Amino acid sequence: MIDQAGIMMAQGSKIACECIQSVNDNMAKSHFHDYFELYYLEKGTRFHMIQDELYSITPGEFIIFSPYKMHHSYGEENVPFKRLLLYFKKEEIDSPELLESLENGTGVYKPDSAAKRTIHQMLLQLQEEQDSPGRYCASYMHSILNLLLVKIVREINFPALPEKRNRIVDIISYIHQNYNEEITLERLARHFYISPYYLCREFKKSTNSTIIQYIQITRVMNAQRMFMETDKNVTEISKDTGFSNITHFNRVYKSITGMTPSQSRKLYKNTRID
Template sequence: MIDYAEKCMKSGAVFATERVSGINDNMPTPHYHEFYELYYLESGQRYHFIDNNMYHIEGGQFLLFEPYMLHHSYGDKDVPFCRLIIYFREDEIISANLKEILKGSTGAYQLSKEETQQFYQLMNMIYREKQNPQQYSNEYCQSLLNTMLIILFRNKRQKMKIEQKNQITEIISYINANYMYDLSIADIAGHFYMSPFYLCREFKKYTNTTINQYINKTRIMNAQRMLYSSDDNITNISINTGFASVSHFGRVFKEITGSTPTSWRKRRKSFE
């Protein structure tokens, strides 16, 4: 599935929204964004794998993703779904308090029936505005977005329960905590007392990606955070994210993001 809203954001938009219906439409690999995402499931059910946590949501429930948060969505066979998403950048949050609360806000949420209706109505208002922009469109969407976040956070951020962890989620937690070191499949398998073959097979079955692909995406995601939030040089960032050489770092970075680390940093800073 082509994510047209993401294409808009990558071209410099501050807001983007999209409504999609599907069946057996599962993400081939985990991915992440450089911006926030609000995901409202209008109907059906979906599983969302976020970093090392698994959530199961149904119609009327929603998720919030922070930037650079690996996630992966899929559903049971032949179960249709419809979802509405809004992408936005941190600069669209007008309150310093809301910006602070947004840190660590990734997860699935369940509000009361009345609050859910209000939240969903505001999302639809943003969606309709983006389909047919009027005068002061960005200001209008910004106002609606901030109202949505106030509704969410004044209700004590009622996060939904995380699905029970299993061995694969523990392996992912281990990778997330140790991506900056030399990680081999043999070492990870030995740490969890399993064969490399079994590890690779089960990891691919659960995440729909290989261990090496997941490690590289995790390293590049963290490299992007460092490129944006610090002035550290490319060589140090490559070392601090577990790459053996700056040339290898640059090659993997371009494979995943489509640009060099230096170009990505310049482009991201231009959004400020």
């Protein structure tokens, strides 16, 4: 499904929202943004993998993803769902204290009934203003956004804990912690005392991705972050993210991001995150 709000952000918007209704719309790979995302579920049940933690949400609950947090969502087969997405740049947040709370607040929020209604209404207000902008539209959306975020951090102190860990979540955690080393299907199967066939089947069922795809995506996402955050060259980053040679790194990186590592190095050279 096309992410219209994401397109708006790529085109320069500082705040963008979108209401989406779908079924079997499962992400094939994890991704991250350089802006915040608030994912509010109106209908259905969804599972979210954030880094190496698994969360589930039900209607009226929402997740906040801080920038550069790897995540993807999925649901059970043939179960329809409806969600509101809100993207916003950190520069739109007025208070340094509020920004700090949100940066540390990635996870699921479970508001009470009254807070659910208010938060939902404020999200709808943002959507309505975006779709039918009035005078001072940018200022209006900026003000509503900050009121919404203040309400969240004042009334919901901490995000909910992730789901109880299972073997697949432990395997995902292992990949995130060891992506810079050699990881093979056989080695993972031996490490977790399961058969390669069972591992492939259960991993695909839980993540909508193969083991190899997930390892490659994890390595590339971390390579992207290194391009953003360090001055390391392409060869150094290739080694630091577990690729066996520069040719393989170039091929996999371009297949996932649409650009070569050299293009990323040039793009982020003057925009490091300190």
